[in-house]
Amino acid sequence: MSYPPRAPFPATRLRRVRAHDWSRRLVRECSLSVDDLIWPLFVFDGHGTEAIKSLPGVSRLGTDHIVDAARRAVDLGIPAIALFPATDPKLKSDDAAEAINENNLVCRVTREIKRAVGDQLGVILDVALDPYSSHGQDGLVRDGRVVNDETIAVLLQQAIVQARAGCDVIAPSDMMDGRIGVIRGALDEADFGDVQIMSYAAKYASAFYGPFRDAVGSAANLGAADKKTYQQSPSQSDEAIHEVALDLAEGADSVMVKPGMPYLDIVARVKQTFGVPTFAYQVSGEYAMIRGAVDAGWLSGDAVIMESLLAFKRAGADGVLTYFAPDAARLLGR
Structure with missing residues (x-):
């Protein structure tokens, strides 16, 4: 976008509007609120x-703590949480059958959260194996190859059991x-x-996912393999x-990068x-870098968290999935 020219210096001095806090607030082009936050949470059985x-x-x-976290999100004004299960290795299989178990960990936890807080909080569940x-x-x-159409047949079953458990948003992250x-x-x-369907429409085969895979326990399973044939x-x-266009044409309500x-x-x-x-995920590697620098005293924590968001x-972006959600909500509530 091009704009008409302004008067040259010294008639125009852009520093004038930066001189005071009240003036900077008046001309603020972008703002962040607690309504923009989605809090990812990891749960284990x-x-x-x-x-x-x-x-x-x-x-x-643990399952004895997750409802308290949901209540905390409500108290902080965070609109939604995204739940990710750390599945017992004994329940993992080549066909990922636990994904379509109506009583799997994430389904049980979703029911508990919905009983506790109802529609005060949105619950987002990933669809992926x-x-x-x-x-x-x-x-x-x-x-040795990740197959597309056979996978979709399982994903739709996974989506149904999660919806039946009471989740508000299905978030397919599989990239089939x-x-x-x-x-x-x-x-x-x-x-x-x-x-709703919030599609991981533009999901990259990124090196920034390492800590997440540690958190859900999939790093050891994946080993030296990668996901470059579908991400x-x-x-x-x-x-x-093109990916976003296809997902919207198929019925996605929102998309994620x-x-x-x-x-x-x-x-x-x-x-x-x-x-x-349009949503963005400030992923685990991004969080770990910022948190590590803050903990080392190299960056100012509150300032860099808010600047990054x-x-x-x-x-x-209309909203951000971020592990900093409770920190940001606290700062925004001041």
Whole structure:
């Protein structure tokens, strides 16, 4: 976008409007509020909490703690949480059958949260097989290859059991081609027409996911394998637009870009191109870098957290999934 020229210096002095806090607030182009936050939470089938070494300050929460975290989110004004299960290794299998168990960990926890807080808080659940597969891939593996259409047949079942458990938003993170349309059709046919789909539409095969995989226990399962045959290459930009267009055409209510800060250009392109609800995930590696620098005293914690989140808003994101959500909500509530 081009703007008409302004008078040259000294008639125009852009520092005038920066001179006082009240003036800076008056001309603020972007703002961050607690309404922009989604809090990712890890849950395990046990009691107490488990520290995650690669995610300082973040813990897996036992089933006796997760409802309290949900209530805390409500008290802080955070609109939604995203739940990720650390599945017992004994329940993982090649066919990821635990993903479609109506009494699996994430389904049980969702029911408990909904009983406790109802519609005061949105619950977002991922649709992908990696927390449940013995090989750590998001889809079924046949002859060493992640297969697309067979995987979708399982994903739609996973979406149905999660919707039946009471989740508000289904978030397919698997990156299989065509899964949004199939899941939308399955949800509608099962009378879950009000359940939203937040598609991980532009999800990259990124090196920033390491701590997350530690948190859900899939790192060891994946081993030296990768997900480059279905997640996007970091070199791709136009491809992200095509991915988003396809998911919207298939019925996605909102779309997500993942990771976040290394892909702010993608966030901006998606929002400018489609004008739909667009979210970004400030992923585990981004969090770990910031938290590590803060803990080492190299960065100012509160300031860098808020600046990093404001960057997403400036790029056009409507909301951010961030492990800093409670910290940001506290700061915004001052």
